[in-house]
């Protein structure tokens with residue numbers, strides 16, 4: 001609702017720009033009136049730009065607060081199952097008992113993937129990165145559900161959300177199995193969502209009785225919950241932007257996976273482990289810190305665009321990390337190194353002055369390593385979890401009229417010049 005107006009004078013012309021308040025957080029200045037001003041707004045990195053209105057997730061970076069549909073992330077992570085959180089992201093409230101049973105059942109029914117998808121996997125090099133496979137196979141789902149999918153139909157949109165959330169663990173595990181040269185394991189629908197994923201990852205035809213450990217299952221489910229959504233981050237914005245053209249939703253999610261892959265975003269948990277490999281031993285930490293301070297390298301798993309005090313997901317993740325390491329009795333020098341790094345970074349003025357704290361990916365990387373998940377799968381797991389957030393944003397966008405996303409630019413290239421034949425070019 002517009003409360004009052006901001007005034008902007010450009011070239012002697014005054015523009016009244018409505019200030020719109022949300023239910024929480026900074027109000028926004030609606031700059032649509034600048035359309036006819038002869039100027040664009042300029043904001044590289046979207047640091048102060050809100051391209052959408054949303055009711056799904058709220059972050060207060062200063063306070064270190066993250067709410068999904070109003071529920072604090074620590075309450076969700078410590079009390080709800082990931083699929084309940086996914087339901088809340090999609091539908092607006094946590095499910096009651098009946099809604100929960102119905103939603104879980106629908107997810108269970110859609111865990112399988114078309115058998116022809118196997119062939120798609122086989123087209124990849126056997127050492128392909130599982131994220132490369134995920135971009136391909138999730139995008140390929142659009143070929144299986146395209147002709148009879150009408151994105152303007154609410155029921156079609158809902159079944160798309162169910163299919164995506166249900167199939168992601170299956171596809172993620174298949175991408176791992178393929179990279180290991182092991183046969184794919186079919187989902188077991190008597191297992192919970194997290195158990196099923198672990199089963200498809202670690203069971204083999206020679207060991208079908210594999211039963212996931214309770215502590216590990218709980219940690220996995222929490223990792224899913226803590227990565228479920230994060231407002232208008234790079235990958236979610238990518239899904240929305242792709243979706244704004246009316247594109248097939250499976251292709252939109254594939255675009256989100258591609259955006260997530262980068263080391264500044266979801267690729268950070270993998271980059272944390274690579275960094276630990278590079279550092280090698282605790283004695284090398286001070287020298288590595290010098291490289292960080294001279295801006296030669298970044299300390300992966302530290303810092304966040306939005307959280308400038310602490311990442312509330314990292315707090316829950318740290319507790320889970322301690323629980324998993326304790327329960328599994330892991331004594332891995334890499335994990336000791338991570339803890340030494342965390343301690344030094346939390347005390348060093350370079351990090352303290354810049355409010356650089358461990359983010360969720362620092363601890364999730366350590367937990368996943370302790371569970372025995374290979375580094376190359378870390379971002380895949382993030383993409384599996386973030387699918388519920390991505391599809392919630394896609395659904396929210398499609399539930400009301402929207403415009404194609406089409407940013408403008410500040411052009412600084414060549415001005416007009418005439419074509420020169422190739423033989424005359426210098």
Ligand code: CMC
Nearest residue numbers: 263264265266268298299300301302303304305354359361
């Ligand atoms: N290591 C060393 N210095 C850092 C780091 C870091 N990880 N992050 C920020 N800085 C410094 C940066 O050099 C700058 O210093 P100065 O002001 O002296 O030039 C200052 O801190 C502010 O940084 P910034 O680049 O303005 O921060 P940003 O908001 O643009 O970047 C970030 C946020 C997440 C891209 C960045 O902190 C980073 O690259 N972190 C490492 C990668 C990482 O862990 N990413 C996962 C984020 S959590 C998962 C997710 O939500 O995707």
